[in-house]
Amino acid sequence: MEELDDAERAALSRLAAAAGGGRTCLGHDWLTGMRGGERVLEWHARAFPDAPIAAIAGDRRFVSPSLASHRLLLSPLGRIPGATRHFRKALPILPWAAAHTAVPRDTRLLLTTSHCVAKGFRKPDGARHVCVCFSPMRYAWLFYEEYFGKNPVKAAIVKPILARLRKWDRESSIGVDRFVAISRHVAARIRDFYGRDCGLAYPPVDLRRCTPDFGNSASGKFDLIVSALVPYKRVDLAVRVYSRNGWPLKVVGVGGCEDALRRSAGPSVEFLGRQPDDVVTELYRRCRLLVFPGEEDYGIVPLEAQACGRPVVAFGRGGALETVVEGETGAFFESQTDEALEDAVARAAAARWDPRAIRRHAEKFGPAQYLDSLAAEIETAMK
Numbered sequence: 001m002e003e004l005d006d007a008e009r010a011a012l013s014r015l016a017a018a019a020g021g022g023r024t025c026l027g028h029d030w031l032t033g034m035r036g037g038e039r040v041l042e043w044h045a046r047a048f049p050d051a052p053i054a055a056i057a058g059d060r061r062f063v064s065p066s067l068a069s070h071r072l073l074l075s076p077l078g079r080i081p082g083a084t085r086h087f088r089k090a091l092p093i094l095p096w097a098a099a100h101t102a103v104p105r106d107t108r109l110l111l112t113t114s115h116c117v118a119k120g121f122r123k124p125d126g127a128r129h130v131c132v133c134f135s136p137m138r139y140a141w142l143f144y145e146e147y148f149g150k151n152p153v154k155a156a157i158v159k160p161i162l163a164r165l166r167k168w169d170r171e172s173s174i175g176v177d178r179f180v181a182i183s184r185h186v187a188a189r190i191r192d193f194y195g196r197d198c199g200l201a202y203p204p205v206d207l208r209r210c211t212p213d214f215g216n217s218a219s220g221k222f223d224l225i226v227s228a229l230v231p232y233k234r235v236d237l238a239v240r241v242y243s244r245n246g247w248p249l250k251v252v253g254v255g256g257c258e259d260a261l262r263r264s265a266g267p268s269v270e271f272l273g274r275q276p277d278d279v280v281t282e283l284y285r286r287c288r289l290l291v292f293p294g295e296e297d298y299g300i301v302p303l304e305a306q307a308c309g310r311p312v313v314a315f316g317r318g319g320a321l322e323t324v325v326e327g328e329t330g331a332f333f334e335s336q337t338d339e340a341l342e343d344a345v346a347r348a349a350a351a352r353w354d355p356r357a358i359r360r361h362a363e364k365f366g367p368a369q370y371l372d373s374l375a376a377e378i379e380t381a382m383k
Contacts, residue, residue: 011372024108032059176196209278221286223287228254232294250269289312
C-alpha cells in the first residue's frame with residue numbers, strides 16, 4: 001500500500017472511529033476485477049483492515065492484494081465452481097443470493113458499496129447498514145435497450161424479470177439505514193426510485209498515480225477514450241465521428257461491443273485493449289483531451305484525466321456535470337449526435353487550457369475529502 005499523507009491518515013482514523021468500535025463488515029456486489037467500485041472499496045478496507053468482505057461472488061486472484069487479504073464471505077451462488085465467470089447469467093436469482101450472503105451476527109456496522117444487490121445484504125439484529133450507492137440497479141431501472149437490445153422476443157422474456165427485480169430493489173432498500181450517493185445525479189435516482197433522502201460523498205480520484213507532466217512536449221497528438229466497450233457508454237458515437245473526420249483517437253478498454261467497434265472504425269482510430277494503470281496514466285498525460293460520450297452515474301475517468309492536467313469533452317448529463325467545469329476543465333455537448341460531439345471537440349481543440357488549473361480542480365476530489373464525507377454520514381447513521 002502506498003504511503004499515505006497526513007490528511008488521508010486522519011480521515012481514515014475518523015472513518016474507523018465513526019463505526020463506534022464495534023465489528024464492521026464490508027459488502028460489495030462481486031469481486032471479479034479492479035474497477036472504480038473496487039477502488040472505493042479499497043479505502044473502506046484500509047479503514048477497517050480486520051473486516052470481512054461479503055459478496056455475491058469473488059476470487060482473490062482478480063482483486064488487489066489489499067482486498068485479497070480480507071476474509072471473503074460469499075453467497076451460496078458464489079461458492080459454485082465457475083461462479084466468478086458466469087454469475088451474471090443468474091440475474092433473476094441474485095436477490096436470493098444477496099439474502100443468503102452471510103453477514104457475521106456480531107456485526108455492528110454493515111458498510112456496503114452497491115450498484116446491484118449488495119444493498120440487499122441482511123444486517124444482523126442491532127446493526128446499522130450504511131450503503132454507498134453507485135446507482136440503483138441499472139439493469140432494472142435504466143438503459144433497458146442498451147443492456148438488452150430491441151429484440152421483441154428477448155423483451156417478452158426479460159421485462160417480467162425486470163419488473164420483479166424493480167420490486168425487490170425498492171423493497172430491499174428499506175433495510176438500509178443510510179444511503180450515501182456518489183453524486184447528486186445518483187441522489188436524485190435514490191429519491192425517485194426508493195423515496196429516500198441520502199448523503200453525498202464523491203469517490204476519490206487517485207491523485208498519486210494520476211499526475212501531470214507539465215513539461216511533456218509530446219502531448220496533444222491524439223484524443224483518448226478510457227471505457228468499458230458496452231452500449232450505454234456510447235463509444236460508438238466517438239468512433240464514428242473520429243473515423244469520419246480522420247481525427248486520431250486511441251481507445252482503451254474491452255467489452256462486448258469491441259468487435260463491432262473495430263469493424264466500424266476508420267484508420268485514425270486505434271484500439272489498445274486492456275492496459276495497466278501506468279500505461280493509462282501516460283496516455284492521459286500525452287493526449288490532447290479525453291472524450292467521455294456516455295451518461296454516467298459519476299465517472300472517475302474524467303477526474304483521472306483532469307488530475308493529469310488534461311481537459312475533457314463530455315456529454316452534458318449525469319455525473320460529469322459535477323466533476324467537469326465548462327470552459328475551465330472541459331467542454332460539454334448537449335445531445336448524443338455526431339454534430340454536437342464534433343462541435344464540442346472543435347471548441348475544446350481551439351481553447352487555451354491551463355493544465356495547472358485543471359489539476360487543482362481534480363484535487364478537490366481526493367481521498368481525504370471522500371473519507372471525511374463518508375465518516376460524517378456513518379456518524380449520523382450510528383446515532
